[in-house]
Amino acid sequence: MKKEESGVINIQYPLPKTKKMPANLIQKYNVPGPRYTSYPTVPYWDDVVPTEEEWKEHVKNAFTVADASGEGISLYLHLPFCEKLCTYCGCNKRITINHKVEDPYITSLLREWNLYLELFGKKPLLKEVHLGGGTPTFFSPDNLKRLMEGLFAGSIVAPDAEMSFEGHPNNTTREHLQTLYELGFRRVSFGIQDFDPEVQRIINRIQPYKNVERVTREAREIGYKSINFDLIYGLPRQTMESVTNTIITANELKPDRIAFYSYAHVPWVSPGQRLYTETDLPRDEEKRALYEKGKKLFEEAGYVEIGMDHFALKTDKLYEASQNAQLHRNFMGYNSSGTRFMVGLGASSISDTWTAFGQNLKKVETYQKAVDTGHFPIFRGHLLSSEDLVLRQHILNLMCRFRTSWNSDDLKTLALTEAKTRLQELVEDQLIRLEEDSVQVLEAGKPFIRNICMTLDARLWRNKPNTQLFSSTI
Numbered sequence: 254m255k256k257e258e259s260g261v262i263n264i265q266y267p268l269p270k271t272k273k274m275p276a277n278l279i280q281k282y283n284v285p286g287p288r289y290t291s292y293p294t295v296p297y298w299d300d301v302v303p304t305e306e307e308w309k310e311h312v313k314n315a316f317t318v319a320d321a322s323g324e325g326i327s328l329y330l331h332l333p334f335c336e337k338l339c340t341y342c343g344c345n346k347r348i349t350i351n352h353k354v355e356d357p358y359i360t361s362l363l364r365e366w367n368l369y370l371e372l373f374g375k376k377p378l379l380k381e382v383h384l385g386g387g388t389p390t391f392f393s394p395d396n397l398k399r400l401m402e403g404l405f406a407g408s409i410v411a412p413d414a415e416m417s418f419e420g421h422p423n424n425t426t427r428e429h430l431q432t433l434y435e436l437g438f439r440r441v442s443f444g445i446q447d448f449d450p451e452v453q454r455i456i457n458r459i460q461p462y463k464n465v466e467r468v469t470r471e472a473r474e475i476g477y478k479s480i481n482f483d484l485i486y487g488l489p490r491q492t493m494e495s496v497t498n499t500i501i502t503a504n505e506l507k508p509d510r511i512a513f514y515s516y517a518h519v520p521w522v523s524p525g526q527r528l529y530t531e532t533d534l535p536r537d538e539e540k541r542a543l544y545e546k547g548k549k550l551f552e553e554a555g556y557v558e559i560g561m562d563h564f565a566l567k568t569d570k571l572y573e574a575s576q577n578a579q580l581h582r583n584f585m586g587y588n589s590s591g592t593r594f595m596v597g598l599g600a601s602s603i604s605d606t607w608t609a610f611g612q613n614l615k616k617v618e619t620y621q622k623a624v625d626t627g628h629f630p631i632f633r634g635h636l637l638s639s640e641d642l643v644l645r646q647h648i649l650n651l652m653c654r655f656r657t658s659w660n661s662d663d664l665k666t667l668a669l670t671e672a673k674t675r676l677q678e679l680v681e682d683q684l685i686r687l688e689e690d691s692v693q694v695l696e697a698g699k700p701f702i703r704n705i706c707m708t709l710d711a712r713l714w715r716n717k718p719n720t721q722l723f724s725s726t727i
């Protein structure tokens with residue numbers, strides 16, 4: 254093995270063979286499908302937007318439950334600014350090099366938080382805080398400090414609160430890491446995506462290995478307990494060799510968690526993806542083989558697949574949560590906090606009261622205008638029906654535990670009875686085991702977890718989309 258200047262290791266070929274999935278199953282199941290960070294999924298929310306009064310009612314009720322049970326709340330903050338466009342990126346972002354945007358945006362976030370605090374009428378218990386983006390480390394350490402101190406002034410931070418942020422290896426400084434650590438952050442997620450210079454060039458994200466090595470080392474020196482790497486398979490120009498090298502390099506740095514995302518090609522949402530051609534993308538069996546290879550290399554390095562696209566070392570809390578059936582999934586992805594009420598602050602953020610979803614205005618200026626004039630900046634949402642609540646729980650169970658079981662009350666939901674019939678086809682394809690009152694995803698079914706959840710997605714089968722809403726499941 255030889256380490257190049259970029260730090261990427263070149264290994265000798267031929268590589269050991271991985272178990273291949275039957276091509277006919279890949280063709281059959283490679284259809285557009287949701288990633289189920291919510292049910293119903295956003296395109297299937299009812300058209301009726303909750304009024305501000307309805308939204309307040311749901312928030313107040315959710316807070317009463319979270320407060321009385323001691324469950325507490327989760328807080329997500331969307332920090333949308335990035336200095337450069339990464340062309341693959343499917344997230345809501347604003348590209349700017351003008352750092353004067355930081356201060357007024359933080360003021361708006363704190364104003365929005367105050368709208369929630371007024372409704373709660375008492376300090377909420379924060380069990381989870383996540384700074385996502387965009388690029389949270391676009392903001393200076395001082396501004397992040399002002400933001401967090403402002404949020405904490407009106408809250409009680411639980412002693413075991415899970416606090417994490419997304420850092421870009423190119424602009425996360427030691428001062429960022431130190432400041433956020435002193436504020437209570439113990440988890441950091443670095444966006445790596447790929448180490449290959451050609452892939453980095455085409456996705457417009459030149460990120461030398463030395464930057465990744467530095468931030469990882471500094472985070473450890475400062476005392477961070479959990480470091481996550483985001484990697485993506487299916488990016489333009491990726492090959493089996495380049496993905497293998499990327500994973501071996503990542504594994505050498507031994508992050509505690511790895512998110513190995515399937516590239517979501519959604520150019521109708523993220524036009525930056527039109528800056529490369531679709532023929533550059535590994536597809537179908539080729540893309541699936543990249544995932545299979547990655548999974549094998551992660552497992553050989555001691556990682557366990559704890560949920561869709563997610564791997565963790567056995568020493569990480571997420572692994573422990575997956576073993577104790579305490580894994581939870583929400584708009585932030587997988588977590589172990591177990592809170593059901595999530596407040597999302599910032600442009601485009603989604604809040605979840607468990608009985609209702611609400612999404613904030615996406616454009617930074619319109620979001621700020623709404624908040625600065627004292628209004629909740631919700632522009633769309635959904636009030637969950639009793640059927641939604643039952644189906645949501647089972648979809649969540651499948652995403653977090655690869656199994657679910659229902660009782661006679663659940664079966665009063667006719668959609669679930671119908672789903673049982675639909676699941677039969679997956680039994681025939683040997684992807685699941687279906688019992689009278691339960692379904693278990695088999696090892697061969699794990700790569701098709703999105704398809705399996707789709708059989709329980711009554712809103713999707715009742716209203717087949719005319720245009721493509723989701724990325725492909727493979």
Ligand SMILES: C[S@@+](CC[C@H](N)C(=O)[O-])C[C@H]1O[C@@H](n2cnc3c(N)ncnc32)[C@H](O)[C@@H]1O
Nearest residue numbers: 342343344386387388420421444483514516517
């Ligand atoms: C909101 S981004 C924040 C990353 C951070 N701004 C950075 O640049 O390091 C969070 C993660 O979403 C994932 N992601 C973004 N676009 C994606 C896409 N089109 N398909 C799959 N994953 C994607 C990436 O792995 C990324 O690290």
